[in-house]
Amino acid sequence: MNQSEMCPRFEKAVDILSKRWVALIVFQLLNGSQRFSEIEAALPNLSGRVLSERLKELELEGVVKRDVIPETPVRIEYSLTDKGMALAPILGEISKWATDWIDPSFLD
Amino acid sequence: MNQSEMCPRFEKAVDILSKRWVALIVFQLLNGSQRFSEIEAALPNLSGRVLSERLKELELEGVVKRDVIPETPVRIEYSLTDKGMALAPILGEISKWATDWIDPSFLD
Numbered sequence: 001m002n003q004s005e006m007c008p009r010f011e012k013a014v015d016i017l018s019k020r021w022v023a024l025i026v027f028q029l030l031n032g033s034q035r036f037s038e039i040e041a042a043l044p045n046l047s048g049r050v051l052s053e054r055l056k057e058l059e060l061e062g063v064v065k066r067d068v069i070p071e072t073p074v075r076i077e078y079s080l081t082d083k084g085m086a087l088a089p090i091l092g093e094i095s096k097w098a099t100d101w102i103d104p105s106f107l108d
Numbered sequence: 109m110n111q112s113e114m115c116p117r118f119e120k121a122v123d124i125l126s127k128r129w130v131a132l133i134v135f136q137l138l139n140g141s142q143r144f145s146e147i148e149a150a151l152p153n154l155s156g157r158v159l160s161e162r163l164k165e166l167e168l169e170g171v172v173k174r175d176v177i178p179e180t181p182v183r184i185e186y187s188l189t190d191k192g193m194a195l196a197p198i199l200g201e202i203s204k205w206a207t208d209w210i211d212p213s214f215l216d
Contacts, residue, residue, distance in 0.1 A: 007203070007206070008212070009206040009207065009210040009212060010135070010202060010203055010206045011132065012206065012210050013202050013203075013205055013206035013209075013210055014131045014132065014202060017126070017202065018125070018126035018127070018128065018130075018131065019126070020126065022126075023122045023126065024119065024122065027118070062209075083209045086205055086208060086209060087205060089201045089204075089205075090198060090201040090202055090205060092201075093197045093198040093200075093201050094118060094121050094122060094125065094198055095115070095118055095121075096197075097121055097194055097195060097197075097198060098115070098117040098118045098120065098121035099117065100194060101121075101170075101191045101194060102117040102120050102121055104116070104117060
Protein backbone atom coordinates (compact mmCIF):
# COMPACT_ATOMS: atom_id res chain seq x y z
CA MET A 1 0.00 0.00 0.00
CA ASN A 2 3.05 2.27 0.05
CA GLN A 3 2.11 4.17 -3.09
CA SER A 4 -1.20 5.28 -1.70
CA GLU A 5 -1.73 8.95 -1.01
CA MET A 6 -3.79 8.11 2.05
CA CYS A 7 -2.40 7.86 5.53
CA PRO A 8 -0.93 4.38 5.94
CA ARG A 9 -1.92 4.35 9.60
CA PHE A 10 -5.55 4.85 8.60
CA GLU A 11 -5.21 1.98 6.14
CA LYS A 12 -3.69 -0.25 8.80
CA ALA A 13 -6.54 0.57 11.20
CA VAL A 14 -9.10 -0.22 8.51
CA ASP A 15 -7.28 -3.49 7.77
CA ILE A 16 -7.54 -4.57 11.41
CA LEU A 17 -11.16 -3.52 11.82
CA SER A 18 -12.51 -4.74 8.53
CA LYS A 19 -11.53 -8.36 9.03
CA ARG A 20 -14.67 -10.44 9.28
CA TRP A 21 -16.06 -10.66 12.87
CA VAL A 22 -13.50 -8.29 14.41
CA ALA A 23 -15.96 -5.45 15.06
CA LEU A 24 -18.49 -7.85 16.58
CA ILE A 25 -15.89 -9.56 18.78
CA VAL A 26 -14.64 -6.19 20.07
CA PHE A 27 -18.24 -5.04 20.56
CA GLN A 28 -18.91 -8.15 22.62
CA LEU A 29 -15.72 -7.66 24.71
CA LEU A 30 -16.79 -4.12 25.57
CA ASN A 31 -19.11 -5.88 28.06
CA GLY A 32 -16.03 -6.91 30.03
CA SER A 33 -13.64 -9.84 30.23
CA GLN A 34 -15.11 -13.14 29.10
CA ARG A 35 -14.31 -16.77 28.55
CA PHE A 36 -14.03 -18.18 25.08
CA SER A 37 -17.35 -19.99 25.49
CA GLU A 38 -19.16 -16.78 26.45
CA ILE A 39 -17.96 -14.95 23.35
CA GLU A 40 -18.85 -17.99 21.27
CA ALA A 41 -22.38 -18.09 22.70
CA ALA A 42 -22.93 -14.39 21.96
CA LEU A 43 -21.92 -14.85 18.30
CA PRO A 44 -23.70 -18.05 17.26
CA ASN A 45 -22.82 -17.75 13.56
CA LEU A 46 -19.12 -17.56 14.26
CA SER A 47 -17.34 -20.92 14.40
CA GLY A 48 -15.04 -21.73 17.30
CA ARG A 49 -12.16 -22.14 14.87
CA VAL A 50 -12.55 -18.65 13.41
CA LEU A 51 -13.11 -17.09 16.84
CA SER A 52 -9.90 -18.66 18.06
CA GLU A 53 -7.99 -17.33 15.00
CA ARG A 54 -9.39 -13.83 15.42
CA LEU A 55 -8.59 -13.72 19.14
CA LYS A 56 -4.98 -14.71 18.39
CA GLU A 57 -4.70 -12.04 15.68
CA LEU A 58 -6.21 -9.40 17.96
CA GLU A 59 -3.78 -10.42 20.70
CA LEU A 60 -0.89 -9.93 18.26
CA GLU A 61 -2.26 -6.51 17.33
CA GLY A 62 -2.41 -5.60 21.02
CA VAL A 63 -6.20 -5.15 20.95
CA VAL A 64 -7.15 -8.17 23.08
CA LYS A 65 -5.38 -9.68 26.05
CA ARG A 66 -5.62 -13.26 27.28
CA ASP A 67 -5.42 -13.84 31.02
CA VAL A 68 -4.81 -17.20 32.58
CA ILE A 69 -6.46 -17.32 35.99
CA PRO A 70 -4.78 -19.92 38.20
CA GLU A 71 -7.82 -21.80 39.45
CA THR A 72 -8.55 -25.51 39.25
CA PRO A 73 -9.28 -26.01 36.43
CA VAL A 74 -7.38 -23.08 34.98
CA ARG A 75 -9.69 -20.33 33.71
CA ILE A 76 -8.82 -18.31 30.61
CA GLU A 77 -10.39 -14.93 30.05
CA TYR A 78 -10.22 -12.52 27.15
CA SER A 79 -10.50 -8.79 27.53
CA LEU A 80 -9.72 -5.57 25.69
CA THR A 81 -6.43 -3.77 26.23
CA ASP A 82 -6.39 0.04 26.37
CA LYS A 83 -5.85 -0.01 22.61
CA GLY A 84 -8.93 -2.25 22.28
CA MET A 85 -11.04 -0.13 24.63
CA ALA A 86 -10.13 2.88 22.50
CA LEU A 87 -12.11 1.31 19.66
CA ALA A 88 -15.36 2.00 21.56
CA PRO A 89 -16.02 5.42 19.94
CA ILE A 90 -15.68 3.89 16.46
CA LEU A 91 -18.21 1.18 17.31
CA GLY A 92 -20.44 3.82 18.91
CA GLU A 93 -20.44 5.84 15.68
CA ILE A 94 -21.20 2.69 13.67
CA SER A 95 -24.19 1.98 15.96
CA LYS A 96 -25.44 5.54 15.52
CA TRP A 97 -25.11 5.35 11.75
CA ALA A 98 -26.87 1.97 11.67
CA THR A 99 -29.76 3.32 13.75
CA ASP A 100 -30.14 6.37 11.52
CA TRP A 101 -29.61 4.78 8.12
CA ILE A 102 -30.23 1.04 8.04
CA ASP A 103 -33.90 0.29 7.57
CA PRO A 104 -34.74 -2.75 9.71
CA SER A 105 -37.32 -3.90 7.15
CA PHE A 106 -34.55 -4.53 4.63
CA LEU A 107 -32.79 -7.01 6.86
CA ASP A 108 -35.04 -10.01 6.27
CA MET B 109 -27.15 -13.82 11.35
CA ASN B 110 -30.71 -13.97 12.71
CA GLN B 111 -29.78 -15.91 15.83
CA SER B 112 -27.29 -13.35 16.99
CA GLU B 113 -27.99 -11.43 20.17
CA MET B 114 -26.42 -8.33 18.66
CA CYS B 115 -28.34 -5.68 16.86
CA PRO B 116 -28.79 -6.84 13.26
CA ARG B 117 -28.59 -3.24 12.03
CA PHE B 118 -25.14 -2.93 13.61
CA GLU B 119 -24.12 -6.14 11.86
CA LYS B 120 -25.44 -4.87 8.54
CA ALA B 121 -23.50 -1.62 8.94
CA VAL B 122 -20.33 -3.55 9.74
CA ASP B 123 -20.94 -5.76 6.69
CA ILE B 124 -21.11 -2.73 4.42
CA LEU B 125 -18.11 -0.99 5.93
CA SER B 126 -15.83 -3.94 6.32
CA LYS B 127 -15.82 -4.89 2.68
CA ARG B 128 -12.32 -4.40 1.32
CA TRP B 129 -11.67 -0.83 0.07
CA VAL B 130 -15.06 0.56 1.12
CA ALA B 131 -13.72 2.74 3.94
CA LEU B 132 -10.96 4.11 1.71
CA ILE B 133 -13.35 4.83 -1.19
CA VAL B 134 -15.75 6.67 1.13
CA PHE B 135 -12.81 8.52 2.71
CA GLN B 136 -11.71 9.61 -0.74
CA LEU B 137 -15.24 10.73 -1.72
CA LEU B 138 -15.44 12.93 1.39
CA ASN B 139 -13.27 15.30 -0.68
CA GLY B 140 -16.24 15.88 -2.97
CA SER B 141 -17.67 14.46 -6.16
CA GLN B 142 -15.12 12.85 -8.44
CA ARG B 143 -14.72 10.99 -11.69
CA PHE B 144 -13.86 7.32 -11.72
CA SER B 145 -10.32 8.11 -12.86
CA GLU B 146 -9.74 10.49 -9.95
CA ILE B 147 -10.76 7.90 -7.37
CA GLU B 148 -8.63 5.34 -9.16
CA ALA B 149 -5.60 7.64 -9.09
CA ALA B 150 -6.00 8.24 -5.36
CA LEU B 151 -6.06 4.51 -4.61
CA PRO B 152 -3.26 3.10 -6.75
CA ASN B 153 -3.44 -0.40 -5.28
CA LEU B 154 -7.09 -0.80 -6.11
CA SER B 155 -7.82 -2.22 -9.55
CA GLY B 156 -10.33 -0.52 -11.83
CA ARG B 157 -12.40 -3.67 -11.88
CA VAL B 158 -12.76 -3.81 -8.09
CA LEU B 159 -13.37 -0.06 -7.83
CA SER B 160 -16.17 -0.38 -10.36
CA GLU B 161 -17.72 -3.28 -8.40
CA ARG B 162 -17.51 -1.42 -5.10
CA LEU B 163 -19.04 1.73 -6.54
CA LYS B 164 -21.97 -0.30 -7.88
CA GLU B 165 -22.47 -2.01 -4.51
CA LEU B 166 -22.29 1.31 -2.68
CA GLU B 167 -24.80 2.78 -5.11
CA LEU B 168 -27.17 -0.13 -4.34
CA GLU B 169 -26.69 0.50 -0.61
CA GLY B 170 -27.54 4.16 -1.14
CA VAL B 171 -24.13 5.34 0.05
CA VAL B 172 -22.80 6.61 -3.29
CA LYS B 173 -24.61 8.30 -6.13
CA ARG B 174 -23.58 8.41 -9.77
CA ASP B 175 -24.36 11.55 -11.73
CA VAL B 176 -24.28 11.75 -15.49
CA ILE B 177 -23.39 15.27 -16.53
CA PRO B 178 -24.64 15.96 -20.06
CA GLU B 179 -21.53 17.39 -21.62
CA THR B 180 -19.75 16.27 -24.75
CA PRO B 181 -18.32 13.78 -24.01
CA VAL B 182 -20.66 12.84 -21.18
CA ARG B 183 -19.04 13.20 -17.76
CA ILE B 184 -19.81 10.77 -14.95
CA GLU B 185 -19.21 11.77 -11.36
CA TYR B 186 -19.48 9.84 -8.13
CA SER B 187 -20.37 11.43 -4.83
CA LEU B 188 -21.67 10.52 -1.39
CA THR B 189 -25.38 10.61 -0.63
CA ASP B 190 -26.55 11.90 2.77
CA LYS B 191 -26.27 8.32 4.02
CA GLY B 192 -22.69 8.22 2.74
CA MET B 193 -21.79 11.64 4.20
CA ALA B 194 -23.09 10.37 7.53
CA LEU B 195 -20.21 7.88 7.57
CA ALA B 196 -17.75 10.76 8.14
CA PRO B 197 -17.80 10.54 11.97
CA ILE B 198 -16.97 6.83 11.81
CA LEU B 199 -14.00 7.50 9.56
CA GLY B 200 -13.00 10.39 11.81
CA GLU B 201 -12.93 8.09 14.82
CA ILE B 202 -10.91 5.52 12.87
CA SER B 203 -8.36 8.24 11.98
CA LYS B 204 -8.12 9.30 15.61
CA TRP B 205 -7.62 5.74 16.78
CA ALA B 206 -4.99 5.13 14.10
CA THR B 207 -3.09 8.27 15.12
CA ASP B 208 -3.17 7.30 18.80
CA TRP B 209 -2.51 3.59 18.54
CA ILE B 210 -0.82 2.54 15.30
CA ASP B 211 2.91 2.96 15.54
CA PRO B 212 4.14 4.18 12.12
CA SER B 213 7.43 2.29 12.57
CA PHE B 214 5.52 -1.00 12.42
CA LEU B 215 4.14 -0.30 8.99
CA ASP B 216 7.21 -1.11 6.91
